[in-house]
Amino acid sequence: DGGITQSPKYLFRKEGQNVTLSCEQNLNHDAMYWYRQDPGQGLRLIYYSQIVNDFQKGDIAEGYSVSREKKESFPLTVTSAQKNPTAFYLCASRRSGLAGDSNTGELFFGEGSRLTVL
Amino acid sequence: AQSVAQPEDQVNVAEGNPLTVKCTYSVSGNPYLFWYVQYPNRGLQFLLKYITGDNLVKGSYGFEAEFNKSQTSFHLKKPSALVSDSALYFCAVRDPMRQNRDDKIIFGKGTRLHILP
Numbered sequence: 339d340g341g342i343t344q345s346p347k348y349l350f351r352k353e354g355q356n357v358t359l360s361c362e363q364n365l366n367h368d369a370m371y372w373y374r375q376d377p378g379q380g381l382r383l384i385y386y387s388q389i390v391n392d393f394q395k396g397d398i399a400e401g402y403s404v405s406r407e408k409k410e411s412f413p414l415t416v417t418s419a420q421k422n423p424t425a426f427y428l429c430a431s432r433r434s435g436l437a438g439d440s441n442t443g444e445l446f447f448g449e450g451s452r453l454t455v456l
Numbered sequence: 457a458q459s460v461a462q463p464e465d466q467v468n469v470a471e472g473n474p475l476t477v478k479c480t481y482s483v484s485g486n487p488y489l490f491w492y493v494q495y496p497n498r499g500l501q502f503l504l505k506y507i508t509g510d511n512l513v514k515g516s517y518g519f520e521a522e523f524n525k526s527q528t529s530f531h532l533k534k535p536s537a538l539v540s541d542s543a544l545y546f547c548a549v550r551d552p553m554r555q556n557r558d559d560k561i562i563f564g565k566g567t568r569l570h571i572l573p
Contacts, residue, residue, distance in 0.1 A: 342499075371561070378465070380546065380565035381500075388559065396560065428499055432561075444490055445548075445561060447499035 340365045344429050344448035351416075351423070351455050359414045359451045361429035369432040370412035371445065374398060374425045381428065387412055416453060427451045458483045458551045462564035469537045470572050477532040477567045479547030488550040489530040490561070491521055493543050500546060506530060517541070537571045544568050 342363045351357045361370065369388050373381040383396030387406040401420025406412055412431075416423045430445040459482045469475045481487055488507055492500040504515025511523045521532045532545060547564040 344499075369559075373563070378565065380462075381563040383560060383562070386560055394560075426497075430500075444502045444505055445492075445500070446502070447492075449499045450497070452497070 342429060342431055342446055342448035344427075344451050347449065347451060349451060349453050351453060353455055354418045356415055356417050357423075357453065359416070359427055359429075359453070361412045361414065361448060362410055363412075363431045363446075364410060365431055365433075365446060366409070367431035367433050367446070368409070369434065369443075370406070371430045371432070372396075372402075372404065372412070372414045373428045373430065375428060375450075376425050384414065384427075423453055424455045425453060427453060458487075458549055458562050460547050460549045460562055460564040462545075462547055462567045464567050465565075466568045466570065468570045468572060471539055472536050475534050475537045475541070475569065475571075477545050477547075477569060479530045479532065479564060480528050481530060481547070481549045482528065483549055483551040483553075485551060485553040487530075488552055489521075489523065490548040490550070491515065491519070491530075491532050492546045492548065492563075493517075494546065494566075495543050503532070503545075539571045539573050542569055542571045 345360045371386040372384040382398050385404040387393035390409050403415045428450050429448045432443040461480045490505045491503040494500045506513050506523045514520045519534050544566045546566050550561045
């Protein structure tokens, strides 16, 4: 079945370590997004990518990095520079990331990755 | 700048009663509006969207939402609540006038819906 797969579902990290969260989709979607969810703060946009080999910072990009080398994959690295990384991370995709496309495209979400810093 | 507000952190409704979850938005042009639902430790599931046309849109699980341009609102409704509707609900907006690299979807902070048996 088509969908978005995030891994790992749970991850523990020591302070000072970088960690990479995987996001893979087989929906043939162009656009992919990373959101961070904290209690009472809703979803905040970290990074997004409208097309392969291109990505943009969202509202809270500091301490995070991404790559988009393949259409199917959009991994997120939480670096040691991120001061408060403990959170629930959600990856999403949408069919078209290009303006002028009539697709109104709702987001499809993965099941999330919960990162805890010890 | 585009933004979404969900003024209620929590809404409590008795089972069988109608429910409303409020959402207001701000965009420069005509918005694309969405509602999603999230169950504990899960991703978000799409419920419904407004793009254009009829102001009342129907979605999954018996939910509907009413677009009101003058009040810049997009409230989620259901005529008769079920205990299984208890979850976290998110409103989201996309500004279709934003081009290419600036095209993004913004979410509200979420409203927790409790349906009381």
